[in-house]
Amino acid sequence: MALALLPLFSGSAQAQTPPHGAEPPVVRVCWDYGCKSHAKVRIPSGTWAQVTRLLQSKPENAAEERRRLRAALTLLDRAIGRLTPVGRDLGGSYPWAGLPGQQDCIDESLTTESMLRALDQAGLLHWHRVVARARRAPHLFDVHWTAVIEEAGSGVRYAVDPWYGDQGDPPVIQPLAEWLQGIKPRNLPTHLGRRALAARLLRETFGQEDF
Numbered sequence: 001m002a003l004a005l006l007p008l009f010s011g012s013a014q015a016q017t018p019p020h021g022a023e024p025p026v027v028r029v030c031w032d033y034g035c036k037s038h039a040k041v042r043i044p045s046g047t048w049a050q051v052t053r054l055l056q057s058k059p060e061n062a063a064e065e066r067r068r069l070r071a072a073l074t075l076l077d078r079a080i081g082r083l084t085p086v087g088r089d090l091g092g093s094y095p096w097a098g099l100p101g102q103q104d105c106i107d108e109s110l111t112t113e114s115m116l117r118a119l120d121q122a123g124l125l126h127w128h129r130v131v132a133r134a135r136r137a138p139h140l141f142d143v144h145w146t147a148v149i150e151e152a153g154s155g156v157r158y159a160v161d162p163w164y165g166d167q168g169d170p171p172v173i174q175p176l177a178e179w180l181q182g183i184k185p186r187n188l189p190t191h192l193g194r195r196a197l198a199a200r201l202l203r204e205t206f207g208q209e210d211f
Contacts, residue, residue, distance in 0.1 A: 024048035025118035027076075030107035031086045033097060039084055043118070047079040055124040062127035062151045066158065069119075069128070069149075070170050073160070076115050078168040086111075089167035091189060101167075105145045108163040109133050112147035112171065116160065127152050134159065136180050148176055165189035 024043040031037050043051075051072045059065040081087030085101030093104040103111070116130045128149040134157075137143045146161040159179035162171035165188075172185040179185075 025122065027080070027114040027118050028110065029080050029084050029086060029114075030110045031084070031089070031101055031103050032107070033093070033102065033104045034106050035110055037085075041080050041083050043076060044079050044083075047075055050075055051119070052122070052124065055119065058126040062154075065125070065127040066149075066173050069125075069160075070173055072119065072124075073112065073115060073162070074168065074170045077162060077171075080111070081167045086167055091165045091169070092163065103163075103167075105143075105161075105163045108161070109145040109147050112160055112162055116147055116149065125149075128158075131157065134176060134180065136182065146176075146179060161185075 024045050025048070026040050026042045029039050029041050054068050054072050054075075055065075059068060081089070086103055086107075088099065088101035089103045090096050090099075093102075096102045097104075110133075113130065113133055116125075119125055120130050128151055131148050131150045133145055134148050135143060135145050144163075146159040146163075148157050149160055150157045157176040158173050159176045160171055160173050161179065162169065164172055164185065169189040172188070174183075174185045
């Protein structure tokens with residue numbers, strides 16, 4: 001689905017005005033695996049006001065900024081989920097392929113990178129900068145992508161990866177070196193109930209796979 005053919009999704013006109021009169025940014029949201037469908041989405045002004053208040057004051061250190069950034073990205077992710085089909089996205093990629101609004105790691109990483117760059121352009125990142133996405137491919141058919149930030153001074157890079165959770169769950173932020181090795185992140189979201197429901201729906205629909 002071509003980006004140019006899609007409307008600009010935006011939030012309610014009743015939302016709060018962001019502090020300092022800053023106009024909420026437009027981000028690119030991808031879904032349908034491999035960014036087959038995508039849309040330009042203006043972040044609702046109320047959400048952008050919350051994000052700005054969360055990030056505008058410089059944290060004491062980079063670790064604190066990553067904690068705040070995780071919360072800010074959660075707010076942004078929930079906002080785009082209300083405006084696009086990605087609100088239905090379940091954690092992981094399979095067996096959800098084909099269900100409406102699902103995202104694979106390419107969709108997740110491109111969307112997250114777009115949100116991170118919007119934060120950076122707004123001057124809300126003090127201890128980090130956004131760098132190119134990273135890919136790991138431990139096996140020929142097991143390729144995974146993530147958005148990446150780099151800590152100022154130390155140069156240590158961190159994976160910013162929401163793929164593990166359902167849409168609106170906090171993203172995983174872990175050292176990129178660990179992510180590249182496939183080390184399991186801490187505090188992974190589960191949402192086993194929603195996954196079980198989706199798996200049952202798939203069984204009822206296709207009647208062949210035992211998920």
